[in-house]
Amino acid sequence: MFRIGQGFDVHQLCYDRHCVIGGVMIPYEKGLIGHSDADVLLHAIADACVGAVGEGDIGKHFPDTDSTFKDADSGVLLMHIWKIVKGKGYRLGNLDCTVIAEKPKMTPYITAIRENIARILEVNFDQINVKATTTEKMGFVGRKEGIAAQAIVLLQKTQY
Numbered sequence: 090m091f092r093i094g095q096g097f098d099v100h101q102l103c104y105d106r107h108c109v110i111g112g113v114m115i116p117y118e119k120g121l122i123g124h125s126d127a128d129v130l131l132h133a134i135a136d137a138c139v140g141a142v143g144e145g146d147i148g149k150h151f152p153d154t155d156s157t158f159k160d161a162d163s164g165v166l167l168m169h170i171w172k173i174v175k176g177k178g179y180r181l182g183n184l185d186c187t188v189i190a191e192k193p194k195m196t197p198y199i200t201a202i203r204e205n206i207a208r209i210l211e212v213n214f215d216q217i218n219v220k221a222t223t224t225e226k227m228g229f230v231g232r233k234e235g236i237a238a239q240a241i242v243l244l245q246k247t248q249y
């Protein structure tokens with residue numbers, strides 16, 4: 090049996106934070122604001138995974154009212170989500186994601202991000218794809234006020 094899930098997340102940019110996207114620290118004058126490290130891409134992936142197995146959303150598993158998750162490493166949060174997915178007997182078919190950002194330029198970091206996500210999900214590099222697009226200077230992304238990310242995951246049931 091196959092299950093599909095999609096995730097979407099947005100975080101605001103400000104000057105006093107690190108810019109961590111897909112678990113990779115990206116040199117940029119601004120960083121993302123959140124209760125956790127605000128890794129918008131890993132949050133979209135986590136939402137896609139919990140969505141695929143009918144387990145709600147990331148906020149259900151890691152409430153932003155819980156101080157445990159203050160400045161949390163989103164890689165660790167995604168590992169926890171992935172354990173739930175595996176526990177339900179699923180394996181990853183493939184994951185496709187898009188980072189929607191006017192800046193920073195993502196291309197130099199895409200390989201490192203794919204490697205990091207493949208490590209967290211314990212899959213091969215070629216099962217993970219990460220893309221980037223601008224919004225052609227329009228809207229909150231175009232004004233560099235925030236960054237959005239989307240993810241779509243395909244899971245296959247291996248245990249019944």
Ligand SMILES: Nc1ccn([C@@H]2O[C@H](COP(=O)(O)O)[C@@H](O)[C@H]2O)c(=O)n1
Nearest residue numbers: 190191192193194195196221222223224
């Ligand atoms: N933050 C970004 C946004 C885009 N890219 C790369 O540039 C290409 C063209 O972007 P458009 O928004 O003009 O379609 C895109 O395909 C990406 O390869 C990027 O690296 N970082």
Ligand SMILES: C[C@@]1(CO)OP(=O)(O)OP(=O)(O)OC[C@H]1O
Nearest residue numbers: 123124125132148151152153158
């Ligand atoms: C990750 C969590 C928990 O620290 O907080 P944020 O970093 O604010 O991220 P968000 O995508 O708004 O929602 C999920 C959260 O509850």
